[in-house]
Amino acid sequence: MVVSPQSQDPVSPEVWRREVRPGVLQSFEREVYGRAPQEPVGLDWTLLEEGEVDGRQRRQLSVTLTGPAGRCTFVVLVHLPRSSAPAAKPPVPGKGAPAESVPDRVPVFLGLNFDGNHASTTDPEVIRPGVDPAPGDVGEVNGDDRDDAEAPPERGSAGAAWPVHLATERGYAVITAHYLQTGADHPNTFAQGVMATFGTSTMGGRDDGEWGSISMWAWPHCGPAPRTNVSPGSSPTTRAAWARP
Structure with missing residues (x-):
C-alpha cells in the first residue's frame, strides 16, 4: 500500500x-x-593509455572538471567489452593481433572505488597517480587522515569488490575512479577535489543545506559523467551505479 x-x-x-x-x-x-550546486561545470578529458587485458579493452582517461572556483583532475579507468562480432583486422607488425572492436554503444556501470583504480584489478598497466609515471596530468590523491591507510594498497587488493569480468562478459562497460581523487570522507574534503571547484572551503563555512560527501560522490553519476561520452563505445544514457558492499 x-x-x-x-x-x-x-x-x-x-x-x-x-x-x-x-x-x-x-x-x-x-x-x-544537501543541495548539490547548480552552476555549470566544464569537462575536459584526454586519453592517457589504452590496451587489452583478460579479453576486454582498457582505457585510462584524465578527466578535468572546471568550476567557478577551481579545477579538479582525476583518472578514470574504463573496461569495455569486446564486440560479439568484430570486424576482422590484420595483425599489427611487432604487436600481434589488435584488440577486437567494441560496439558503438554499450550500457555502463559507474562507481567510485575506495582504494585506487589499481586496487580493483591486478592489471599492471593501471596507473597509480603520484606513484607511476604517467603520460599526462593525473591529478592528486587527497588524504583522509586514516592512520592505518596503506599507501598505496596492493594491486588487486579490492578485486573481489570489482568482478569486472562478469560485467564485460555480458556486454557491459565498467567505469571507475578513486574517491580520494574526487573528495575524501573527511572535513578537509571541502577544500579538496570536486568540492573545491565550487568554493566551499570549510566545514563551518557552509550553510546547513549545502551538500556533503555522500551527495558529492553521487554528483558525478548524475552530472558530468552521464551527459558526456568520456569513452568511445560507452553510452552516456544507459547507466547504473556500481555500489561496493
Whole structure:
C-alpha cells in the first residue's frame, strides 16, 4: 500500500509518483544529502593509455572538471567489452593481433572505488597517480587522515569488490575512479577535489543545506559523467551505479 506522508491516506502509485515523490526527494535533499550546486561545470578529458587485458579493452582517461572556483583532475579507468562480432583486422607488425572492436554503444556501470583504480584489478598497466609515471596530468590523491591507510594498497587488493569480468562478459562497460581523487570522507574534503571547484572551503563555512560527501560522490553519476561520452563505445544514457558492499 502506498500512502501520502502528509495525510497518511492511501494513494495510487501514479499519484504517488506524480505528487508525493517530488516532496520525498526534496526532504532527502534538505535533511540528509544537501543541495548539490547548480552552476555549470566544464569537462575536459584526454586519453592517457589504452590496451587489452583478460579479453576486454582498457582505457585510462584524465578527466578535468572546471568550476567557478577551481579545477579538479582525476583518472578514470574504463573496461569495455569486446564486440560479439568484430570486424576482422590484420595483425599489427611487432604487436600481434589488435584488440577486437567494441560496439558503438554499450550500457555502463559507474562507481567510485575506495582504494585506487589499481586496487580493483591486478592489471599492471593501471596507473597509480603520484606513484607511476604517467603520460599526462593525473591529478592528486587527497588524504583522509586514516592512520592505518596503506599507501598505496596492493594491486588487486579490492578485486573481489570489482568482478569486472562478469560485467564485460555480458556486454557491459565498467567505469571507475578513486574517491580520494574526487573528495575524501573527511572535513578537509571541502577544500579538496570536486568540492573545491565550487568554493566551499570549510566545514563551518557552509550553510546547513549545502551538500556533503555522500551527495558529492553521487554528483558525478548524475552530472558530468552521464551527459558526456568520456569513452568511445560507452553510452552516456544507459547507466547504473556500481555500489561496493
